[in-house]
Amino acid sequence: MDEVVGRTVLVDTMLVAALSRWPGAAVVNLGAGFCTRPYRLDLPGCREMVEADDPAVVDLKSRILHDRRPTCPVRRIPLDVRDGTALDAVLAATGRTGPVIVVTEGLLVYLPPPALTALAGTLAAQRTTVHWLADIVSASSATQMRDIARRIPGGLALFGLDSLAPLEDPGWQVVAYRALPAAHPRYGTSSRALVDGVLALDRQQPTR
Numbered sequence: 001m002d003e004v005v006g007r008t009v010l011v012d013t014m015l016v017a018a019l020s021r022w023p024g025a026a027v028v029n030l031g032a033g034f035c036t037r038p039y040r041l042d043l044p045g046c047r048e049m050v051e052a053d054d055p056a057v058v059d060l061k062s063r064i065l066h067d068r069r070p071t072c073p074v075r076r077i078p079l080d081v082r083d084g085t086a087l088d089a090v091l092a093a094t095g096r097t098g099p100v101i102v103v104t105e106g107l108l109v110y111l112p113p114p115a116l117t118a119l120a121g122t123l124a125a126q127r128t129t130v131h132w133l134a135d136i137v138s139a140s141s142a143t144q145m146r147d148i149a150r151r152i153p154g155g156l157a158l159f160g161l162d163s164l165a166p167l168e169d170p171g172w173q174v175v176a177y178r179a180l181p182a183a184h185p186r187y188g189t190s191s192r193a194l195v196d197g198v199l200a201l202d203r204q205q206p207t208r
């Protein structure tokens with residue numbers, strides 16, 4: 001639980017910093033779930049918050065929050081992020097009126113490596129998508145989480161990372177990496193092992 005709260009606080013801070021770098025940007029929050037960031041946080045310069053998730057989640061959240069006033073315009077859309085064509089259309093439409101910052105908090109752990117690489121590629125394909133905030137879970141943490149998830153009826157498929165290649169190869173570069181407070185390399189792992197944390201990524205600049 002501490003890790004989830006720490007993760008959310010890091011994303012809050014990094015998102016406010018990103019919005020001051022790109023004033024007037026829209027934020028596309030993929031796998032937004034029941035995140036209430038535009039209700040509990042001032043987001044100066046946020047043109048619009050687009051929240052995407054499973055249709056049932058979007059519907060329930062809209063009903064729960066119907067009488068709450070957000071600090072920036074909020075639009076909710078049903079979307080499976082593995083549907084590259086639908087995601088591309090959302091990014092293209094949102095990017096028509098200015099830069100787009102993407103947030104994926106708590107989402108990537110549900111995507112198997114090919115789906116993660118495809119997602120990173122779809123985000124990189126839209127030039128107006130300028131920045132991406134993503135938390136990452138290491139392969140060793142995902143193994144521990146899977147052991148706990150096994151107790152849930154039906155189980156849960158969870159995937160960790162042992163390198164940043166699935167994010168970097170499709171066209172992103174890490175510009176900030178904040179480890180979660182509770183994250184630390186386990187004894188015996190290489191000093192280069194990934195630790196759970198939140199990344200800020202920019203589009204890779206073309207090499208001349």
Ligand SMILES: C[S@@+](CC[C@H](N)C(=O)[O-])C[C@H]1O[C@@H](n2cnc3c(N)ncnc32)[C@H](O)[C@@H]1O
Pocket residue numbers: 030031032033034035052053054057079080081082104105106107110
């Ligand atoms: C752990 S929750 C995180 C919610 C929120 N971002 C937060 O940090 O509080 C993961 C969310 O991702 C959503 N999700 C998982 N797979 C998805 C997919 N393929 N497409 C869209 N949303 C997905 C789930 O429905 C859930 O709301």
